[in-house]
């Protein structure tokens with residue numbers, strides 16, 4: 001059966017409605033950037049910072065802590081010392097939004113950071129929920145954006161795999177450490193990198 005023009009039109013408008021509604025979720029563009037000499041330029045930094053509605057200095061400071069490097073805000077751009085792949089910068093932005101922007105109760109971005117007895121809370125204006133901001137422990141070594149075979153790293157074990165191996169992360173990479181337990185930090189040598197999966201042995 002062919003649908004009438006009116007019915008199609010109606011559907012088209014209904015879809016437009018849905019898209020508008022979905023926008024109270026945070027729409028954050030992909031990080032644009034490039035490596036320039038020994039630095040990494042995050043080109044659309046101020047655009048993304050303004051979408052998160054957080055203090056750009058706070059976003060910058062948090063990212064520098066995660067990268068274990070120094071850097072500066074330069075106009076609309078941010079510049080990090082060291083070469084980092086843009087997908088790593090992008091995943092740090094997503095982490096920041098999860099930690100400091102999105103309400104974990106209702107998933108909306110209408111939140112504010114407030115200090116309560118020196119504890120940083122994320123307070124949600126949409127649902128009234130609040131939670132302490134999760135603190136990521138500072139990394140012991142600067143994050144190298146691409147783990148390489150033979151490299152020795154300290155890895156913090158965050159969870160256990162289904163097979164019982166310890167699982168840690170370097171940026172978007174998943175690192176497996178045999179016999180390791182969550183909470184431990186272990187020195188390992190990278191034996192193989194397959195896609196986003198990193199295999200190791202004790203160093």
Ligand SMILES: [Zn+2]
Pocket residue numbers: 103104105106107108124125126127128129
């Ligand atoms: Zn909420």
